[in-house]
Amino acid sequence: MATLPAMNAPAAYLVPASVDEAADALSDGEATLLAGGTDLLLQTHQGVRAFRRTLVNISRIAELKTISLSGDRFRIGALVTITELLHSKLVCQHLPILAQAADHFASDQIRNAATVGGNLCNASPAGDMLPPLLALDATVELACRKDHRLQRRNVPLDQFFLGPRRTAMAADELLTAVEIPLPPARHYGRFFKLGTRPALDISIISIALAGVLENRQLTGVRVAFGAVAPIPVRARRTEAALEGRTLDAEVISTAVETARAEATPISDIRASAWYRSEMIFNMMRRLLHEAADA
Ligand SMILES: Cc1cc2nc3c(=O)[nH]c(=O)nc-3n(C[C@H](O)[C@H](O)[C@H](O)COP(=O)(O)OP(=O)(O)OC[C@H]3O[C@@H](n4cnc5c(N)ncnc54)[C@H](O)[C@@H]3O)c2cc1C
Known part of the structure; x- marks a missing residue:
């Protein structure tokens, strides 16, 4: 791995073994957290962002590496990698839309290092796990140390993203898990990515x-x-146009027009705003026809 420019090097490096120790290390708000490093190390190396005083590598915290189903809730630890999601029997059986997104995520090498928590905390509007997790009504669990005690709070994912690379997580918090309600019988989910x-x-x-x-x-x-707004978004008017309606030609036509009007993309080096809007229209239509024929 390339060496960091000296002026961008953190002053201290910690490797906590538990969430408690990690929260301790973050408690002064002067630490940068490292998980798989596939976003952070590129960004710091390119000078897009700087390390804070302490670099806290959470990769040894076993509690953050598990996927479980308890009662009617899934818990996916922040350090679960994209490869682990893709190969998880629980995920493939109950949350196949997440496995589909994992299957469209980067290369094997990146998937082996990239974590779900890192994808969420990086808060890119183009992060691939974010739309399916929004569609699954996920919440995130955040932990910090307050009054000498470890405290945890839950935030619905649709309130977590505040802007590109900005979230509702405070500087002294870490994301510990994503929680997802067990989908009901006959639940259907599809993920589509254009690249x-x-x-x-x-x-x-x-x-x-x-x-x-x-x-x-x-x-x-x-x-x-x-990737059609500064944050990943629920398309609530499109949802309303579909809710409880038979997926016939008229309903699909109204829904895809609504989807195109609801997306507010920008033009950048990867595509123009016009192209993105047209792709939302066309790909929504394809997804809805597939659902109608399923
Ligand atoms: C070649 C390449 C291809 C890529 N392709 C894709 C792709 O197809 N789809 C896609 O969505 N992304 C892609 N990415 C981006 C990246 O791999 C993902 O966003 C990845 O999930 C980030 O996870 P990480 O563990 O590497 O995070 P890191 O780089 O370690 O961290 C990312 C950010 O989140 C913070 N953070 C990480 N974990 C936590 C936590 N538990 N609590 C609090 N803060 C935390 C870090 O401080 C940092 O700010 C790609 C990156 C590269 C280099």
């Missing part, structure tokens, strides 16, 4: 569609878009 080289590129747009599918009707509809 010039499907898994290797950052998304030009992405779409997650979920809901209970019965007799060509979707209920509890969730639609989330990536």
Whole structure:
């Protein structure tokens, strides 16, 4: 790995063995947290951001590496990698939309290091795990040390993202897990990612569609878009246009027009705003026709 420019080197390096120790290390708000490093080390090396005084490597905290189902809630630890999601029997059986997103995520080498927590905390509008997690009504668990005690709080994912690379997480907090309610019977979910080289590129747009599918009707509809706004967003007007309606030509036509109007993309080096809007329209139509035929 390339060496860091001296002026950008942290003054201290800590490797906590527990969430408690990590929260301790973060408590003065002067630490940068390192998980898989696939975003952070690029950004610091390119000078896009600087390390804070202490670099805290959380990669040895066993509690953050598990996927479990307890009662009707899944818990995915912040350090679960994209490869582990892809190969998890629990995820493939109950949350296949997450496995689909993992399957469209980067190369094997990056997937082996990249974590779910890092993808969420990096808060890129193009992060691939974000739309499917929004469509699954996920919440994130944040931990910090206050009054000499470890405290945890839960934030619904749709309130977590505040702007590009900005979240509701305070400087003394770490993300410990993502929690997802067990989807009901006949739950249907699809993830679509558009990139010039499907898994290797950052998304030009992405779409997650979920809901209970019965007799060509979707209920509890969730639609989330990536890379069409400063943060990943739920498309609530599109959801309303689909909720409880039979997926016939008229309903699909109204829903895709709504989706195009609801997306507010920008032009950048990867695509123009116009192209992104057209792709939302076309790919939503494809996803809805697939759902109607499922
Ligand atoms: C070649 C390449 C291809 C890529 N392709 C894709 C792709 O297809 N799709 C995609 O979505 N992304 C992609 N990425 C981006 C990146 O791999 C992901 O965002 C990844 O999930 C980040 O996880 P990480 O563990 O490496 O995070 P890190 O780089 O370690 O951290 C990222 C940020 O989150 C913070 N952080 C990490 N974990 C926590 C935590 N538990 N609590 C609090 N803060 C935390 C860090 O301080 C840092 O600010 C790619 C990156 C590269 C280099």
